[in-house]
Amino acid sequence: MSKVMSRVMNYYAVLAIYKFEMARMRRTLLQSIVTPVLTTSLYFIVFGAAIGSRIQEVGGVGYGAFIVPGLIMLSLLTNSISNASFGIYFPKFSGTVYEVLSAPVSTLEVVLGYVGAAATKAIILGLIILVTAGFFIELRIAHPIIMLLFIVLTALSFSLFGFILGIWADNFEKLSIVPALIITPLVFLGGSFYSTDMLPPVWQSISLMNPVLYLVSGLRWSFYEISEVNVWVSLVGVSLFLLVCLGVVYAIFRTGYRLRP
Amino acid sequence: MTIIEPEVGSTILSVQQLSKVYAGGFEALKSVNLDIKAGEIIALLGPNGAGKTTLISTICGLVQPSSGRVLVAGHDITTDYRITRSLIGLVPQELTTDSFETVWNTVSFSRGLFGRAPDPAHIERVLRSLSLWDKKDNMLRTLSGGMKRRVLIAKALSHEPRILFLDEPTAGVDVSLRRDMWAIVSDLRANGVTIILTTHYIEEAEEIADRIGVINHGELILVEEKRALMAKLGKKQLELELFEPLEGLPTSLAPFGLELSANGLKLIYTFETTESGENNISSVLEALREAGITFKDLHTSQSSLEEIFVGLVNQPADGSARGATK
Numbered sequence: 001m002s003k004v005m006s007r008v009m010n011y012y013a014v015l016a017i018y019k020f021e022m023a024r025m026r027r028t029l030l031q032s033i034v035t036p037v038l039t040t041s042l043y044f045i046v047f048g049a050a051i052g053s054r055i056q057e058v059g060g061v062g063y064g065a066f067i068v069p070g071l072i073m074l075s076l077l078t079n080s081i082s083n084a085s086f087g088i089y090f091p092k093f094s095g096t097v098y099e100v101l102s103a104p105v106s107t108l109e110v111v112l113g114y115v116g117a118a119a120t121k122a123i124i125l126g127l128i129i130l131v132t133a134g135f136f137i138e139l140r141i142a143h144p145i146i147m148l149l150f151i152v153l154t155a156l157s158f159s160l161f162g163f164i165l166g167i168w169a170d171n172f173e174k175l176s177i178v179p180a181l182i183i184t185p186l187v188f189l190g191g192s193f194y195s196t197d198m199l200p201p202v203w204q205s206i207s208l209m210n211p212v213l214y215l216v217s218g219l220r221w222s223f224y225e226i227s228e229v230n231v232w233v234s235l236v237g238v239s240l241f242l243l244v245c246l247g248v249v250y251a252i253f254r255t256g257y258r259l260r261p
Numbered sequence: 262m263t264i265i266e267p268e269v270g271s272t273i274l275s276v277q278q279l280s281k282v283y284a285g286g287f288e289a290l291k292s293v294n295l296d297i298k299a300g301e302i303i304a305l306l307g308p309n310g311a312g313k314t315t316l317i318s319t320i321c322g323l324v325q326p327s328s329g330r331v332l333v334a335g336h337d338i339t340t341d342y343r344i345t346r347s348l349i350g351l352v353p354q355e356l357t358t359d360s361f362e363t364v365w366n367t368v369s370f371s372r373g374l375f376g377r378a379p380d381p382a383h384i385e386r387v388l389r390s391l392s393l394w395d396k397k398d399n400m401l402r403t404l405s406g407g408m409k410r411r412v413l414i415a416k417a418l419s420h421e422p423r424i425l426f427l428d429e430p431t432a433g434v435d436v437s438l439r440r441d442m443w444a445i446v447s448d449l450r451a452n453g454v455t456i457i458l459t460t461h462y463i464e465e466a467e468e469i470a471d472r473i474g475v476i477n478h479g480e481l482i483l484v485e486e487k488r489a490l491m492a493k494l495g496k497k498q499l500e501l502e503l504f505e506p507l508e509g510l511p512t513s514l515a516p517f518g519l520e521l522s523a524n525g526l527k528l529i530y531t532f533e534t535t536e537s538g539e540n541n542i543s544s545v546l547e548a549l550r551e552a553g554i555t556f557k558d559l560h561t562s563q564s565s566l567e568e569i570f571v572g573l574v575n576q577p578a579d580g581s582a583r584g585a586t587k
């Protein structure tokens with residue numbers, strides 16, 4: 001007896017893709033957890049101790065505490081992008097993507113599976129950093145809900161971005177060039193480890209063109225209620241970015257770009 | 262949930278004026294029309310690059326059609342892809358499997374992907390039928406090529422499809438897998454599953470198909486019942502080379518329907534071979550002797566499906582049409 005779903009969601013497929021992707025990440029679990037713990041500790045030792053001994057406070061917050069949202073944001077962005085881009089690039093490269101493309105799944109279901117898994121892992125790693133930071137400094141989170149909202153929205157939208165990157169890339173170089181050459185510099189220049197108030201006015205204005213600044217600023221506000229830009233501007237900005245990425249993914253599946261000749 | 266159980270004998274797949282022009286401008290399918298009945302086994306024959314994989318890929322949703330349409334169980338593959346794709350299982354031509362998954366997980370994954378609730382008993386049946394049960398916990402990358410092909414078949418059967426596509430299933434496959442594969446095919450057919458396979462081995466088509474379609478240069482140039490093709494195949498010819506040219510056939514030879522070559526030096530007798538091997542050769546020879554016609558040589562020939570095929574696709578007769586695998 002062949003029972004098929006007509007127009008309802010194919011939840012089994014979403015679950016299958018999600019579980020498959022999570023299993024892929026679990027295989028590198030140790031590395032996945034050790035890396036953020038280690039790098040976070042290093043950041044605290046290098047930035048917190050060395051620079052922190054010179055910069056006592058930024059905006060009324062201890063320097064160690066000040067950089068926590070930036071550290072989380074750096075990890076969220078790079079992990080979201082790399083998880084999601086590899087998740088789709090690899091099957092495309094090896095040819096196994098034929099199965100997903102011939103399956104009764106909608107764009108939404110494919111996205112929920114792949115992007116959902118990539119975002120989940122990025123969020124877990126972000127929270128590990130948060131916990132690790134708690135060993136070095138006393139954490140104070142003024143708005144935990146807003147913090148979670150920021151973390152989730154950032155992970156989702158940049159996982160979507162990574163998914164697009166993975167579909168677009170036709171070699172490994174393209175896959176690694178965007179995170180390395182665009183995202184990391186934007187994070188470092190986006191006030192993750194300093195306040196842009198400390199910069200000359202010209203650089204302050206230039207920094208405002210950096211989208212990552214809005215993310216870091218928004219997340220930092222949820223911790224300490226200090227921000228360079230209004231938190232709502234940040235929230236609306238990241239939400240808009242999420243919608244744009246979603247639109248691009250829909251266009252990709254509608255036109256078959258790089259997936260269906 | 263809707264239940265779709267196509268009736269045996271009804272049209273389960275209808276390809277209508279399907280054309281495909283790839284991005285580079287290459288016309289891989291030229292207005293292909295093909296109707297397939299539920300429960301049928303059809304073999305698509307054609308040389309490399311003929312468009313077999315393109316046709317299958319389009320029906321399965323991997324390639325976008327340029328024009329025309331395809332209906333699966335009456336549903337359009339673009340607007341009702343959820344229904345059509347869940348009815349289809351595909352074993353692709355290329356051996357592509359994940360490396361770090363186990364056999365069990367990858368087959369279970371396929372079932373979920375195609376929207377079916379987990380059913381370990383069914384997965385077990387499929388794995389056993391493909392001699393994969395001992396290997397269920399093995400990582401895919403540790404398997405041999407033949408085993409990987411079995412895994413791809415298991416994945417395609419995991420969601421109990423009503424139509425199974427096998428794209429060059431026996432290319433580079435050992436004897437035991439061939440045997441298992443045909444056993445599965447006959448099991449599936451007994452359950453009313455429609456099977457569409459592509460091959461460039463004629464024997465294979467002959468062995469299992471009900472109908473044979475021949476594709477060349479993106480055109481479906483022939484679709485015929487295998488029996489009808491076999492009837493052509495069953496025809497034999499007896500050629501007699503004469504010492505003296507004949508002006509015409511003596512009336513005593515009329516009942517045998519002999520042909521005389523233009524120069525009058527060759528007589529051709531075409532006959533059917535029946536199961537019992539009866540024919541009129543001895544009567545023909547007797548009649549020739551009585552008419553005083555002497556011949557210096559004789560030989561018989563049989564047109565093979567391969568010859569028919571080669572003739573159709575206009576390939577040189579050296580067999581290059583079925584040479585290298587792709």
Ligand SMILES: Nc1ncnc2c1ncn2[C@@H]1O[C@H](COP(=O)(O)OP(=O)(O)O)[C@@H](O)[C@H]1O
Nearest residue numbers: 261283287289308309310311312313314315316
């Ligand atoms: N993605 C593609 N882009 C451009 N041309 C393609 C593509 N895929 C296949 N072709 C061309 O289409 C033709 C038919 O290919 P294919 O359907 O794979 O043939 P077959 O399976 O019969 O060997 C070939 O000439 C092939 O080079």
Ligand SMILES: [Mg+2]
Nearest residue numbers: 313314354429
């Ligand atoms: Mg092919």
